[in-house]
Amino acid sequence: MLRLVLSVLISIPTIIILLWTARDCRLHEDKYSEEERYAFARRMVDVVKKKSRVTTVVYGVENLPVNGGYVMYANHQGKYDSLGIIGAHEKPCTVLAEEKRSHLILADQFISIIKGARLDRFDRKKQFETILHVIEEVREGRRYIVFPEGGYDANHNEVQKFLPGAFNYATRSKSPIVPVALIDSYKVYGVKGLAPVETQVHFLKPMYFEEYQGLDTMAISDIVRDRIVETIKKFKTV
Numbered sequence: 001m002l003r004l005v006l007s008v009l010i011s012i013p014t015i016i017i018l019l020w021t022a023r024d025c026r027l028h029e030d031k032y033s034e035e036e037r038y039a040f041a042r043r044m045v046d047v048v049k050k051k052s053r054v055t056t057v058v059y060g061v062e063n064l065p066v067n068g069g070y071v072m073y074a075n076h077q078g079k080y081d082s083l084g085i086i087g088a089h090e091k092p093c094t095v096l097a098e099e100k101r102s103h104l105i106l107a108d109q110f111i112s113i114i115k116g117a118r119l120d121r122f123d124r125k126k127q128f129e130t131i132l133h134v135i136e137e138v139r140e141g142r143r144y145i146v147f148p149e150g151g152y153d154a155n156h157n158e159v160q161k162f163l164p165g166a167f168n169y170a171t172r173s174k175s176p177i178v179p180v181a182l183i184d185s186y187k188v189y190g191v192k193g194l195a196p197v198e199t200q201v202h203f204l205k206p207m208y209f210e211e212y213q214g215l216d217t218m219a220i221s222d223i224v225r226d227r228i229v230e231t232i233k234k235f236k237t238v
Helices: 002-009 012-027 034-052 081-088 107-113 124-139 164-171 217-235
Strands: 054-059 070-074 094-098 117-119 143-146 177-183 197-203
Touching: 012 034, 012 107, 034 054, 034 081, 034 107, 054 081, 070 081, 070 164, 070 217, 081 094, 081 143, 081 177, 081 197, 094 107, 117 124, 124 143, 124 164, 143 164, 164 217, 177 217, 197 217
Parallel strands: 054 197, 070 143, 070 177, 094 117, 094 143
Antiparallel strands: 177 197
């Protein structure tokens, strides 16, 4: 928490720019292309990393599909997770966020800039609308980050059970599934002190529709989770 507070305090000029840009993006949606929005978001991530004394080592960029939309399914460790993936992912992508947490200050503006989707777990109608919206966007070529664990409390480098329903975004859009293993991401804002932190982002080999079309979402979620768990065991530092 100290790292988060300090990085916010010493990044006030950057935060003002973020707030202004988010407001402008909301008022003038067609003013900025997706590439421009994403480039700005990644610059913000770079500032956060520098101010927070965070380095992220990236593996497996060559595994990312070259064309079309896809869904990245990652283990969830904390507030830095989306930032770590976006900082590692050169082409524009966005995130599916939980409605309540997505409206926290700064997170709200960041998600607005990259046109992320917000899932309301307590309103079935809105939830259904969001699911259909994400599926359609992936079909049209957008790339989404989804955290199938749901929450991230005390996850650290352990991976909780995945929610099979989260994989409907990929199966119903018939898009590639890219497992993403996050290692030590929880240390950024979950460990006391201000010592430098190194995290890891691993883009694993994708599963294409032809590979998983005969499987149900439970089987798919188990396969993806197992691959992420194996990668964490192999590369984690502690």
